[in-house]
Amino acid sequence: MREGQAPVIRREDYTAPAFWIDTVDLTFDLDPAKTRVLNRMKLRRNPDVATQALRLDGEELNLARVLVNGQGTSFKLDGGHLVLENLPDGHEPFELEIFTTCCPAKNSKLMGLYVSNDSFFTQCEAEGFRRITYFLDRPDVMASYSVTLRADKARYPVLLSNGNLVDQGALDDGRHFAKWVDPHRKPSYLFALVAGQLVAREQRITSRAGKEHLLQVFVRPGDLDKTEHAMNSLMHSVAWDEARFGLSLDLERFMIVATSDFNMGAMENKGLNIFNTKYVLANAATATDTDYANIESVVGHEYFHNWTGNRVTCRDWFQLSLKEGLTVFRDQEFSQDLAGEPSARAVKRIEDVRVLRTAQFPEDAGPMAHPVRPDQYIEINNFYTVTVYEKGAEVVRMMQTLVGREGFTKGMSLYFERHDGHAVTCDDFAQAIADANPGSALAVLLPQFKRWYSQAGTPRLQASGHYDAAARTYTLTLAQSCPPTPGQPHKEPFVIPMGLGLLAPDGRELPLQLATEAAPVPGHRTFVVTQASETLTFQNIDAEPVPSILRGFSAPVILDGGYTDAQLLTLLAHDSDPFNRWEAGQRLALNRAIKYIAEDNQGTRTLALDEAFIEAMRGVLRHPTLDAAFKELVLTLPAETYIAEQLDVVDPQRIHAVREAMREQLAHALADDWQWAYETHRDTGGYQPDPVSSGRRALAGLALTQLCLVARQSGDTVWPGKAYQRFKDAGNMTDRFNALSALVSSGHSLAAQALPRFHALFKDEALVLDKWFALQAGAPDRGGNVLPAVRQLMAHPDFNLRNPNRARSVIFSYCNANPGAFHRTDAAGYVFWSERVIELDALNPQVAARLARALDRWKKLAEPYRHAAREAIARVAAKTDLSNDVREVVTRALA
Ligand code: PHE
Numbered sequence: 001m002r003e004g005q006a007p008v009i010r011r012e013d014y015t016a017p018a019f020w021i022d023t024v025d026l027t028f029d030l031d032p033a034k035t036r037v038l039n040r041m042k043l044r045r046n047p048d049v050a051t052q053a054l055r056l057d058g059e060e061l062n063l064a065r066v067l068v069n070g071q072g073t074s075f076k077l078d079g080g081h082l083v084l085e086n087l088p089d090g091h092e093p094f095e096l097e098i099f100t101t102c103c104p105a106k107n108s109k110l111m112g113l114y115v116s117n118d119s120f121f122t123q124c125e126a127e128g129f130r131r132i133t134y135f136l137d138r139p140d141v142m143a144s145y146s147v148t149l150r151a152d153k154a155r156y157p158v159l160l161s162n163g164n165l166v167d168q169g170a171l172d173d174g175r176h177f178a179k180w181v182d183p184h185r186k187p188s189y190l191f192a193l194v195a196g197q198l199v200a201r202e203q204r205i206t207s208r209a210g211k212e213h214l215l216q217v218f219v220r221p222g223d224l225d226k227t228e229h230a231m232n233s234l235m236h237s238v239a240w241d242e243a244r245f246g247l248s249l250d251l252e253r254f255m256i257v258a259t260s261d262f263n264m265g266a267m268e269n270k271g272l273n274i275f276n277t278k279y280v281l282a283n284a285a286t287a288t289d290t291d292y293a294n295i296e297s298v299v300g301h302e303y304f305h306n307w308t309g310n311r312v313t314c315r316d317w318f319q320l321s322l323k324e325g326l327t328v329f330r331d332q333e334f335s336q337d338l339a340g341e342p343s344a345r346a347v348k349r350i351e352d353v354r355v356l357r358t359a360q361f362p363e364d365a366g367p368m369a370h371p372v373r374p375d376q377y378i379e380i381n382n383f384y385t386v387t388v389y390e391k392g393a394e395v396v397r398m399m400q401t402l403v404g405r406e407g408f409t410k411g412m413s414l415y416f417e418r419h420d421g422h423a424v425t426c427d428d429f430a431q432a433i434a435d436a437n438p439g440s441a442l443a444v445l446l447p448q449f450k451r452w453y454s455q456a457g458t459p460r461l462q463a464s465g466h467y468d469a470a471a472r473t474y475t476l477t478l479a480q481s482c483p484p485t486p487g488q489p490h491k492e493p494f495v496i497p498m499g500l501g502l503l504a505p506d507g508r509e510l511p512l513q514l515a516t517e518a519a520p521v522p523g524h525r526t527f528v529v530t531q532a533s534e535t536l537t538f539q540n541i542d543a544e545p546v547p548s549i550l551r552g553f554s555a556p557v558i559l560d561g562g563y564t565d566a567q568l569l570t571l572l573a574h575d576s577d578p579f580n581r582w583e584a585g586q587r588l589a590l591n592r593a594i595k596y597i598a599e600d601n602q603g604t605r606t607l608a609l610d611e612a613f614i615e616a617m618r619g620v621l622r623h624p625t626l627d628a629a630f631k632e633l634v635l636t637l638p639a640e641t642y643i644a645e646q647l648d649v650v651d652p653q654r655i656h657a658v659r660e661a662m663r664e665q666l667a668h669a670l671a672d673d674w675q676w677a678y679e680t681h682r683d684t685g686g687y688q689p690d691p692v693s694s695g696r697r698a699l700a701g702l703a704l705t706q707l708c709l710v711a712r713q714s715g716d717t718v719w720p721g722k723a724y725q726r727f728k729d730a731g732n733m734t735d736r737f738n739a740l741s742a743l744v745s746s747g748h749s750l751a752a753q754a755l756p757r758f759h760a761l762f763k764d765e766a767l768v769l770d771k772w773f774a775l776q777a778g779a780p781d782r783g784g785n786v787l788p789a790v791r792q793l794m795a796h797p798d799f800n801l802r803n804p805n806r807a808r809s810v811i812f813s814y815c816n817a818n819p820g821a822f823h824r825t826d827a828a829g830y831v832f833w834s835e836r837v838i839e840l841d842a843l844n845p846q847v848a849a850r851l852a853r854a855l856d857r858w859k860k861l862a863e864p865y866r867h868a869a870r871e872a873i874a875r876v877a878a879k880t881d882l883s884n885d886v887r888e889v890v891t892r893a894l895a
């Protein structure tokens with residue numbers, strides 16, 4: 001354990017390590033209660049650093065022996081560090097042998113070596129390797145690893161580690177061994193081992209480059225029938241990285257192993273990815289379309305790390321976005337490319353932006369706001385954030401926009417040419433992309449562009465247009481600003497790529513010709529905004545146009561477009577840019593929600609959606625050529641958390657009530673259209689998770705939910721009956737679950753029959769049970785009924801706080817994803833939250849710290865919520881034995 005007050009780690013304090021580790025030879029005797037780890041390393045002093053003692057990181061280890069060049073030596077244990085002062089002088093390599101033991105069975109943090117379902121797994125990113133052996137546990141120390149695993153053969157028949165299997169055989173007493181050698185040098189966070197009863201789906205492939213590879217997906221016996229999609233996704237990933245970036249698999253064998261106990265989504269350990277089962281296992285009966293899509297993108301993500309992260313890694317953890325932002329960008333592009341059709345690509349883009357805006361924008365405006373490349377942290381685990389990942393991906397996307405797709409590919413090549421095999425910084429990446437594209441907007445603006453890495457907060461871009469009929473010009477004035485964030489009171493202007501189109505009042509796209517241009521420039525245009533305020537003047541404009549600004553969401557900013565309803569209706573009906581078309585619909589809905597929320601009248605009964613809005617929504621729903629997936633996105637109202645972000649003072653109950661009322665009105669007003677939509681989209685034939693059929697299922701699902709909502713008021717039983725029938729007969733989980741949630745979210749009494757039935761059907765499918773728990777904990781609140789239900793769910797025999805997926809399915813679904821039920825005037829939701837944070841912290845600080853962030857935005861809450869939330873946070877903060885993880889979150893929240 002680390003002792004004393006946790007120190008703040010600062011980016012500017014980076015210094016190179018005093019020693020390099022060239023080789024590591026590990027031998028494990030695996031035993032749940034006491035695993036023995038023999039670590040033999042070759043080290044040498046770093047000639048660039050003045051002679052120092054060797055301080056190795058370690059955590060929860062029992063030290064038995066230390067030898068230097070085969071001889072006993074003096075050492076100190078200092079706050080978890082193993083300190084060696086009497087090492088040989090000079091720069092010659094020396095051997096260090098360390099023998100330790102640890103207890104995987106008691107490892108509830110799921111960091112380091114742990115046991116799950118009687119198998120062994122490791123998780124080392126960011127700082128878990130120090131829980132396995134003493135080491136320089138930092139990403140800039142890259143070593144060659146060989147690993148010998150020894151274990152009982154019957155209990156642990158499969159023994160895996162990174163790289164190639166070079167030897168295996170029997171030992172005494174029913175034990176066996178396997179020896180693995182990784183041909184690539186790597187930082188310790190990419191180390192992995194797995195041992196247990198596992199079976200594999202295997203696939204041999206030949207790469208474009210003509211090399212043969214073995215791909216394996218390991219799961220528990222019984223789950224093999226759920227591995228086809230993951231394997232297909234992996235094969236697509238290999239082919240895509242070769243085709244798009246010329247990056248080939250550099251290993252003979254590439255393995256994925258699934259475990260049901262995992263803190264995060266998945267981990268890119270070299271050649272031995274370890275995944276949360278949630279992102280591997282799928283068949284039509286157990287997984288939804290969303291699950292299928294997530295598996296594809298997470299498999300892609302981890303595979304793409306093999307180059308962006310593993311071949312080129314991070315110098316220090318402040319550079320985390322170097323690998324994460326870039327790899328998220330790559331997985332987003334991968335999924336778009338696989339989706340194929342422009343309209344399907346756009347749907348993926350809209351979904352990605354929706355995540356950014358509902359999760360990252362609030363983070364950027366709250367107490368945990370930090371730059372994409374943070375300047376300081378107490379616990380690095382707290383910085384695996386939507387800012388580092390999703391905003392980081394937007395920063396990379398803007399680079400691609402500024403240098404073009406081909407220019408970006410060239411930049412990637414230069415990046416690998418320069419940095420392959422090294423641990424580098426975000427600056428190195430941006431420099432490579434810019435240097436490969438001399439004269440590009442990125443190269444010219446690089447120092448200013450890099451403010452996206454250093455300044456936190458979401459910039460606002462305010463646009464106002466002026467039409468001069470006499471001069472036939474249209475002037476667009478753009479002003480940018482960025483609010484203060486913790487430690488950054490003042491911000492400099494950003495480089496904002498702005499996709500732009502102008503629509504004539506009849507919806508026609510106008511040719512764009514700046515006042516300085518001799519002729520209109522055809523095609524899609526992106527302007528680069530760099531000043532605090534600037535103007536663009538377009539000529540030869542015959543009538544006042546409607547501007548379509550920030551097309552494709554070309555920068556992660558908040559656009560204050562000052563749009564009128566009429567303009568938004570034009571964009572919704574005609575914009576050729578699908579993102580802005582969707583956005584127009586969201587703005588129409590948002591403007592109405594904000595107006596109703598502000599109205600004095602505390603009830604919602606008099607709330608009446610206007611005909612224009614309803615007709616526009618009907619127009620989209622009935623549109624002859626738009627995709628079903630796109631329609632579903634337009635007809636889904638902005639999330640409660642997104643609405644909350646637009647307000648200065650947040651009354652979560654009020655937001656919930658207004659959004660529900662709007663949902664019900666849309667349901668009633670469009671009842672015939674929903675019926676039509678359901679009947680015409682419900683059948684998609686045999687199950688295929690492709691974008692077209694999943695889009696149809698999504699729209700049918702929304703329609704069914706709306707129709708059940710109508711029935712709730714009218715007392716009609718036909719649609720709930722149909723939903724129940726659908727629930728029973730559905731040939732796939734997507735339709736079945738949509739039907740179940742239609743019943744649950746409309747509060748229909750048939751839900752009480754469907755829920756136990758669903759449980760009985762899937763009692764042995766952990767991932768499906770997670771859905772069952774989550775659906776109930778996330779149900780719309782009716783008179784405060786959700787919290788008692790959540791407490792009951794926690795008492796259910798299938799609930800297990802130690803399993804992160806299960807804990808999230810109940811507790812996070814309630815605290816993080818159900819604001820209308822969580823924010824209660826009696827503060828009982830917050831009391832529940834603080835109890836769970838404390839309870840979880842004792843088991844798994846990483847998971848607890850994520851939960852702790854549920855009240856990040858407490859300062860925006862209206863009374864009585866605000867006061868009660870503060871008290872709840874203070875109650876957690878008052879505990880003296882909190883982890884660094886939770887301590888950092890609550891301290892920042894109260895600051
Ligand atoms: N590096 C993993 C990813 O992005 C995420 C992760 C971080 C997993 C820390 C486990 C622990 O793919």
Ligand code: ZN
Nearest residue numbers: 301305324327
């Ligand atoms: Zn990643």
